[in-house]
Amino acid sequence: ASCQDTLPSALEAVLERTQDFTDSAYTSHEHREAILEASERLKAELDHLLELYATVVQTGFEGAANSSEVEESVQACINSARDLSRHLANAAINQAQDLNTATKQGLEIVTDIRQQALSGDVERLNRTSDQFQDSIDHILEVCKLLRHVAVSETLQVSAKFTEINLRVYGPQVVTAANTVSLHPGSKISQENLEVFAEMYQWLVSDVTTIVKDVLEASQAKPEKQVYMSLPRPG
Numbered sequence: 588a589s590c591q592d593t594l595p596s597a598l599e600a601v602l603e604r605t606q607d608f609t610d611s612a613y614t615s616h617e618h619r620e621a622i623l624e625a626s627e628r629l630k631a632e633l634d635h636l637l638e639l640y641a642t643v644v645q646t647g648f649e650g651a652a653n654s655s656e657v658e659e660s661v662q663a664c665i666n667s668a669r670d671l672s673r674h675l676a677n678a679a680i681n682q683a684q685d686l687n688t689a690t691k692q693g694l695e696i697v698t699d700i701r702q703q704a705l706s707g708d709v710e711r712l713n714r715t716s717d718q719f720q721d722s723i724d725h726i727l728e729v730c731k732l733l734r735h736v737a738v739s740e741t742l743q744v745s746a747k748f749t750e751i752n753l754r755v756y757g758p759q760v761v762t763a764a765n766t767v768s769l770h771p772g773s774k775i776s777q778e779n780l781e782v783f784a785e786m787y788q789w790l791v792s793d794v795t796t797i798v799k800d801v802l803e804a805s806q807a808k809p810e811k812q813v814y815m816s817l818p819r820p821g
Contacts, residue, residue, distance in 0.1 A: 591637055598633055602626055604735055605671070608678050611728055613685070618678040625674050629667040636660040672736075676805055679732040683798050686729050690791045693722040697760055697784050704764035704780060707771050716761040723757045726794055733801045742801050749797045753790045759783045 605626055609619050639657050696719045703712040727750055734746035763780040770776050 590640065594633060594637065598630060601671075602630070605675065607731055607735060608675055611678075611682070611732065613682050613725065613728055614678050615681060618674065618681060621674045622671070622678060625667065625671040629664070629671050632660070632663045632667045636664055675732075676736045679729070679736045680802060680805070682729045682732060683802060686726065686794070686798055689722060689725045689729075690795065693719065693726065694788065694791060696722060697787055700760060700764045701780060701784055704767040705771060705777070707768050709768050712764060712768055716764070719761060720758065723753065726791075727754055729798070730794060733798060736805065737801050738804050742797070742804055746797050746801060749790075749793045753794065756783070756786055757790060760787050 605622055608614055608622050614622075636657075639660050643657065696715060699715050700712065700719060703715055730746055730750040730753065734743050734750065737743040737746055760780070760783045763776070763783045767773070767776045767780050
């Protein structure tokens, strides 16, 4: 396939993933605007490059492919890609910095859930369970964004599995708590709740670790390779 096919497809995949950043309720207005502007700039630069390429194809490749105009257009695309990557990373880092508060609140909510389940306070348990799900959703959002900006495949995989584990096992705390509230005298139900509450602590620990690893790797990455951390297809 020619670059006229592959480059637009690659750009579409990148822009699709930037929507995770711009659609996030936790992305600040400033970061959202910066990402949108950088995305439009990259699209415009790539469109210009493809127009030049089409002209080269029509007029012949002899000497034209190395013209200064084409070289400048290629460099403009690279610069725009780096700029977009930087804004995406900044948005993810900004959210990650708030993660400590979110995880702490989540652990406090788990304590409340356990107490309310044991006391059989179903009404309060339902409200607290909703708060807990909101907390999980927030953490999952950060994991997803960090996965997009992770600078190595190993970190991307780690972030993805951390996200999956939290998505699958986190809500089990609520399920176990509901069972306890229905059967407060059941020792098995209580032990089951304790198991999932403890598992959630481990999940939060995994999240904290992957956030730290992604941020440290991102800061250590040479500037000239920053554009490689743009979201990848798949």
